[in-house]
Structure formats: C-alpha cells, structure tokens
C-alpha cells in the first residue's frame with residue numbers, strides 16, 4: 435500500500451536543497467518527509483520544521499514509498515547493501531527508488547535491489563534551494579505515470595524538470611548538476627576583476643547577476659539562438675569583439691568542451 439511518504443537517505447548539500455525547496459513550496463505535507471543521516475545535526479533544521487528524523491536508512495526505506503538516495507556515489511554500495519533486505523520485503527509496486535548520484539546507473543541499482551523494482555534517476559542542482567533548480571530525470575520502463583509524477587513534483591516544485599533517456603544522464607551533469615560551479619567561477623572571476631578596478635564588490639555582483647538572469651531570459655524568450663544573441667552584443671571593432679577574441683586565442687572554447695567531457699567521463703568512472 436502506498437502512503438505518499440518521501441524518504442531521504444544522506445542529508446548533505448543536495449538533499450538539503452531538495453528538502454528546503456519542498457518545504458518552501460509546501461507541495462508535500464512536512465510530516466510526510468522522512469530522513470536519515472548518520473550525523474544527526476545535519477537533520478536538525480528539518481526536524482525543527484516538522485520533518486521526521488529516522489535512526490537508520492532501513493527505517494526510512496521501511497516507512498516511505500518514495501526513497502531518495504542522496505549519498506555520494508562512493509557510499510552507494512554500502513547504502514544499497516543496508517537497504518536491500520527492506521526493499522526486498524516490499525511489493526515491487528509499493529516503492530520507487532530515486533537516485534540523484536552522478537554515474538550510478540539503473541543496472542547498478544537493479545543488481546543491488548532487484549530488476550523488478552521501480553527506479554528514477556535525477557540530476558538536480560543546488561539552486562533548487564531557492565525554487566530555481568533544474569533537474570533532468572529518467573525512469574525505468576516499469577515506472578507508471580502516477581509514480582513518476584510524484585517524484586517529478588518533488589523536483590518541479592522547486593524548479594524546472596526535463597525527462598531524458600538514461601543514456602544521456604552522464605552528459606547532462608555538465609548541463610544541470612555541475613554547471614552552477616562554472617557559472618559561479620565566471621561570477622568570481624568577473625567580480626574579482628571589477629574589485630581590482632575599484633568597483634564596489636556588491637555593485638559588481640548586482641550588475642553581473644542581473645546580467646546572467648537577463649541573458650538567460652533572452653536565451654529563453656527572444657527567439658534568437660546563442661550565436662545571434664552574441665552577435666547583437668558584439669560591435670564591429672568594439673569591446674566585446676576584443677573580449678571574445680582573447681577567449682578564442684587562449685583556447686576558451688576547447689577548454690570548456692574538454693571540461694564537459696571530463697565531467698561526463700568522471701560520471702562513467704563513478705558507476706559501480
């Protein structure tokens with residue numbers, strides 16, 4: 435029997451962002467959110483909000499019909515071993531296992547927990563915390579629409595979601611999961627430069643962040659593609675041309691592409 439409870443195992447950066455987003459949106463009753471982390475202090479702010487702290491991963495798995503595995507990929511073998519007997523005791527249609535881990539495949543999950551179980555993989559990102567996340571999702575073919583919709587709503591209540599094929603899950607990490615890091619790097623480099631030039635750091639951050647937001651809106655809503663939008667900014671013989679020219683000369687495009695490939699490759703290595 436399904437009871438609608440959501441369980442989270444591993445309450446670190448990402449689970450905190452997901453739970454924080456769910457709580458802010460009010461999409462699920464707070465008392466339906468269960469969690470386990472070996473370090474109880476990581477759960478404290480959510481227990482103060484009314485979420486339920488469990489004493490083990492098995493307990494979360496026993497009590498909840500949607501179980502989010504939010505530990506590091508390296509910890510997955512241990513967590514899967516711990517929850518396997520509890521998953522085995524449930525009817526196959528009474529539990530959906532959701533993994534947010536980079537690289538951990540459906541085959542990894544099926545080998546550990548059973549091929550007849552229902553699985554969803556998600557690649558979210560930390561802006562979920564503010565309701566501005568972006569999550570790529572895929573599911574095994576036995577996950578019915580109703581179960582998938584429930585998982586999806588845990589992410590879509592705090593951002594956008596897109597369903598993709600499992601074969602694309604490692605490549606999408608450079609698009610959703612990891613990409614905030616290089617946007618923050620760009621913000622840091624830009625604002626550090628502005629500060630060196632005597633611009634007040636808060637002023638620079640405000641201008642740059644609005645520029646990121648505005649540029650994202652242009653990409654989504656102007657009907658123009660990235661190249662056309664770059665062309666709109668770039669006056670012949672002007673400042674943007676000078677800026678882009680240095681990036682080109684110094685191999686920026688190649689470095690970005692190599693970094694995406696490294697991200698995907700690392701996810702492949704993290705497969706169990």
Ligand SMILES: NC(=O)C1=CN([C@@H]2O[C@H](COP(=O)(O)OP(=O)(O)OC[C@H]3O[C@@H](n4cnc5c(N)ncnc54)[C@H](O)[C@@H]3O)[C@@H](O)[C@H]2O)C=CC1
Nearest residue numbers: 444445446447448471504505506507534535536558560611
């Ligand atoms: N941080 C991010 O931006 C994103 C992370 N992910 C994925 O999310 C997962 C978690 O990443 P983070 O939240 O960044 O890591 P984290 O290290 O912040 O959180 C992991 C949590 O698991 C807990 N933990 C360790 N052993 C455990 C066990 N045996 N049972 C239960 N909990 C245990 C740790 O105490 C920690 O609080 C990873 O698999 C990562 O690939 C996916 C998308 C984005």
Ligand SMILES: O=C(O)[C@@H]1CCC=N1
Nearest residue numbers: 535536607611612613
């Ligand atoms: O760096 C990582 O491995 C995780 C997955 C995507 C974002 N953070």
